[in-house]
Amino acid sequence: MQDxxxxxxxxxxxxxxxxxxxxxxxxxxxxKLLLVYGMGSIKKNxxxxxxxxxxxxxxxxxxxxxxxxxxxxxSHARKGIEIAKSQKVxxxxxVGGGSVxxxxxxxxxxxxxxxxxxxFYNGKSEIKKALPVLTVLTVPATASEYNxxxxxxxxxKKQKFGFINQNLYPKVSILDPSVTLTIPADYTAYxxxxxxxxxxxxxxxxNDPNCPIxxxxxxxxxxxxxxxxxxILKDLTNYQARATFMWAASLAWNGLGTAGIGDxxxxxxxxGHILGAYYDLAHGATLSIIxxxxxxxxxxxxxxxxxxxxxxxxxxxxxxxxxxxLKGIEALKNWFIQIKSPVSFKDANIPTNEIDKxxxxxxxxxxxxxxxDYDINKVKEILSLCL
Amino acid sequence: MQDxxxxxxxxxxxxxxxxxxxxxxxxxxxxKLLLVYGMGSIKKNxxxxxxxxxxxxxxxxxxxxxxxxxxxxxSHARKGIEIAKSQKVxxxxxVGGGSVxxxxxxxxxxxxxxxxxxxFYNGKSEIKKALPVLTVLTVPATASEYNxxxxxxxxxKKQKFGFINQNLYPKVSILDPSVTLTIPADYTAYxxxxxxxxxxxxxxxxNDPNCPIxxxxxxxxxxxxxxxxxxILKDLTNYQARATFMWAASLAWNGLGTAGIGDxxxxxxxxGHILGAYYDLAHGATLSIIxxxxxxxxxxxxxxxxxxxxxxxxxxxxxxxxxxxLKGIEALKNWFIQIKSPVSFKDANIPTNEIDKxxxxxxxxxxxxxxxDYDINKVKEILSLCL
Numbered sequence: 216m217q218d219x220x221x222x223x224x225x226x227x228x229x230x231x232x233x234x235x236x237x238x239x240x241x242x243x244x245x246x247k248l249l250l251v252y253g254m255g256s257i258k259k260n261x262x263x264x265x266x267x268x269x270x271x272x273x274x275x276x277x278x279x280x281x282x283x284x285x286x287x288x289x290s291h292a293r294k295g296i297e298i299a300k301s302q303k304v305x306x307x308x309x310v311g312g313g314s315v316x317x318x319x320x321x322x323x324x325x326x327x328x329x330x331x332x333x334x335f336y337n338g339k340s341e342i343k344k345a346l347p348v349l350t351v352l353t354v355p356a357t358a359s360e361y362n363x364x365x366x367x368x369x370x371x372k373k374q375k376f377g378f379i380n381q382n383l384y385p386k387v388s389i390l391d392p393s394v395t396l397t398i399p400a401d402y403t404a405y406x407x408x409x410x411x412x413x414x415x416x417x418x419x420x421x422n423d424p425n426c427p428i429x430x431x432x433x434x435x436x437x438x439x440x441x442x443x444x445x446x447i448l449k450d451l452t453n454y455q456a457r458a459t460f461m462w463a464a465s466l467a468w469n470g471l472g473t474a475g476i477g478d479x480x481x482x483x484x485x486x487g488h489i490l491g492a493y494y495d496l497a498h499g500a501t502l503s504i505i506x507x508x509x510x511x512x513x514x515x516x517x518x519x520x521x522x523x524x525x526x527x528x529x530x531x532x533x534x535x536x537x538x539x540x541l542k543g544i545e546a547l548k549n550w551f552i553q554i555k556s557p558v559s560f561k562d563a564n565i566p567t568n569e570i571d572k573x574x575x576x577x578x579x580x581x582x583x584x585x586x587x588d589y590d591i592n593k594v595k596e597i598l599s600l601c602l
Numbered sequence: 603m604q605d606x607x608x609x610x611x612x613x614x615x616x617x618x619x620x621x622x623x624x625x626x627x628x629x630x631x632x633x634k635l636l637l638v639y640g641m642g643s644i645k646k647n648x649x650x651x652x653x654x655x656x657x658x659x660x661x662x663x664x665x666x667x668x669x670x671x672x673x674x675x676x677s678h679a680r681k682g683i684e685i686a687k688s689q690k691v692x693x694x695x696x697v698g699g700g701s702v703x704x705x706x707x708x709x710x711x712x713x714x715x716x717x718x719x720x721x722f723y724n725g726k727s728e729i730k731k732a733l734p735v736l737t738v739l740t741v742p743a744t745a746s747e748y749n750x751x752x753x754x755x756x757x758x759k760k761q762k763f764g765f766i767n768q769n770l771y772p773k774v775s776i777l778d779p780s781v782t783l784t785i786p787a788d789y790t791a792y793x794x795x796x797x798x799x800x801x802x803x804x805x806x807x808x809n810d811p812n813c814p815i816x817x818x819x820x821x822x823x824x825x826x827x828x829x830x831x832x833x834i835l836k837d838l839t840n841y842q843a844r845a846t847f848m849w850a851a852s853l854a855w856n857g858l859g860t861a862g863i864g865d866x867x868x869x870x871x872x873x874g875h876i877l878g879a880y881y882d883l884a885h886g887a888t889l890s891i892i893x894x895x896x897x898x899x900x901x902x903x904x905x906x907x908x909x910x911x912x913x914x915x916x917x918x919x920x921x922x923x924x925x926x927x928l929k930g931i932e933a934l935k936n937w938f939i940q941i942k943s944p945v946s947f948k949d950a951n952i953p954t955n956e957i958d959k960x961x962x963x964x965x966x967x968x969x970x971x972x973x974x975d976y977d978i979n980k981v982k983e984i985l986s987l988c989l
Contacts, residue, residue, distance in 0.1 A: 218616060218617025218618065220614065220616070223611075224610075224611045225609070227606075227861075228607050229605060229607070229862065230606065425845075427825075428823065428853065431825065443814075455812040458603045458812075459812070466815065475849060
């Protein structure tokens with residue numbers, strides 16, 4: 216195990232009907248808030264109405280900033296920052312999935328910053344302070360409700376950048392599994408892929424063999440997410456499976472699984488971000504396309520970890536280490552297929568002859584994200600395993 | 603999974619040599635502090651000197667309150683509170699093991715309270731605020747460095763009471779595994795038993811069968827603590843095993859393993875506290891005496907959980923569920939024997955003819971701790987399985 220610092224200050228309020236408590240928590244953070252949300256689905260499922268009532272019952276003044284896109288864009292965040300500044304709001308309440316929360320964090324930091332918020336994303340500036348962020352999570356996947364991460368897309372520059380900052384951990388996050396019962400099968404599957412790959416990035420890219428706590432944490436959560444997803448896809452309204460999924464997704468990327476593992480990187484997210492930027496694909500779908508190929512390219516360099524993964528997650532015992540490792544990769548791929556998340560360019564109907572272009576963009580992102588050990592040939596070879 | 607609230611605000615600073623950073627973290631909490639520590643072992647291993655230098659380098663004014671006993675007593679905490687009040691310290695720095703941190707928390711709360719600090723322990727009053735507590739952990743076991751718990755003994759009333767309060771989570775806890783390399787084998791074993799039983803109390807007393815996240819969290823940490831302890835006992839100076847043990851013990855009782863499992867109780871700790879109060883035994887030793895008997899008494903009512911434990915922690919496959927469950931209990935008991943923690947009254951050389959007296963005291967504590975479903979016959983029957 217390596218040295219680490221970890222602080223998870225977010226108060227998690229988990230359970231059925233807890234959204235109506237948001238006002239009672241929010242009033243500790245001021246009198247006037249910016250309510251950030253997306254394209255209006257929260258008005259259809261009643262979450263909006265519950266939130267507004269709870270805020271008003273607690274005498275809070277609400278300024279609205281809606282229309283956050285699934286891949287939130289910096290231009291929209293800038294508008295939110297303008298409103299937050301001119302209205303002098305005390306805090307941000309983000310109601311939605313990871314995109315809404317990510318933009319909410321951008322607004323929280325931008326509201327206390329004189330420059331352009333994109334400075335934080337391209338590394339020009341670092342967040343020293345931010346307005347408090349509270350969240351009501353409606354779509355579990357990214358764990359933004361329980362971490363300091365944010366990802367924005369700059370439409371002009373065609374860049375999708377993200378980073379982690381301790382000041383961006385939400386103060387309070389309300390997780391009510393009952394509002395997730397209406398998430399359709401495809402987006403449930405993509406969310407599951409995302410959460411599983413959050414766990415596996417550090418697991419497969421850390422080089423420290425002495426991390427039994429973290430390895431078992433990851434393996435346990437991956438098994439749990441697989442089981443819960445399988446149950447949900449048979450019965451979308453299974454509350455217990457939805458609850459398990461919701462909490463597991465939060466725990467999958469809140470820093471606990473990577474604390475102490477030393478240096479790690481997120482290469483599959485790097486490849487996936489570029490696929491998502493080029494083609495109209497859900498984030499989880501881009502990951503299931505990349506991961507099996509990425510694993511096949513990499514398993515020989517860290518075979519004991521792949522053997523461990525196969526044994527502990529899928530209970531596979533192959534004829535030798537190589538066989539076990541490969542069967543583990545195949546089992547994960549088969550699970551992606553089972554839950555109907557694409558596992559190849561062809562599955563997703565995206566062109567297979569644009570690898571050169573993709574590889575260039577991936578390398579540019581590798582530079583920004585400081586993901587080392589990737590050159591153009593390696594990137595192309597990995598992509599060629601994903602066609 | 604049940605509804606829950608969880609907030610783990612403590613900043614964990616983990617790693618070799620991190621103790622010298624205490625001053626740089628501490629200065630954020632004021633200028634004058636009460637340094638709480640025990641019987642002086644921190645002066646022998648150099649921790650005291652490192653802490654003092656770091657505090658002075660950061661221009662902090664230090665008031666000392668030493669002499670905390672292994673089972674900290676309220677009279678000593680009262681003295682600390684007097685000093686904290688008269689000296690108007692800004693925060694508490696507890697340097698030591700769980701006892702020192704527990705008393706540090708008592709002082710932190712008592713310093714901002716007009717009544718007697720014991721009011722918090724006997725339930726007369728509830729903590730609404732406390733001075734900030736920072737900790738430098740030297741003996742991992744109780745997880746007090748990463749939770750809101752505190753246990754004190756009232757010598758006059760012969761009571762050992764404890765409780766959990768969100769205001770008592772330390773602000774910063776420094777965990778440096780290298781200072782644990784000198785902990786002797788017997789206390790390493792007792793600490794391991796304590797950490798394992800912290801995990802198992804909730805695991806075996808929750809009645810919710812839908813907790814795969816929490817179950818795997820517990821099973822993974824129990825396996826890890828067992829492995830790390832076995833390695834340490836072969837080589838007390840194995841840094842990696844000590845580091846794994848230190849972090850696992852913190853994670854074992856910080857609220858993550860029990861968040862969402864619904865009602866649970868800590869019956870083994872209840873029995874153990876009374877054994878410890880009557881006879882001069884280490885806390886972990888009292889638990890290893892009680893646990894196998896307690897499990898044998900209880901396994902039939904929750905056999906699927908005991909089967910799960912046997913399979914997932916010890917990889918046991920018996921001839922049927924009962925056989926598997928019993929072999930799991932036996933495996934845990936055998937591990938206690940292997941690490942030389944006593945598993946019976948006889949092992950610990952304590953009288954076997956005082957069960958009636960013990961049972962009465964245990965029932966009194968059950969009342970205070972609100973541990974239900976125990977009557978005098980049940981308590982005596984469990985004790986009779988531990989002789």
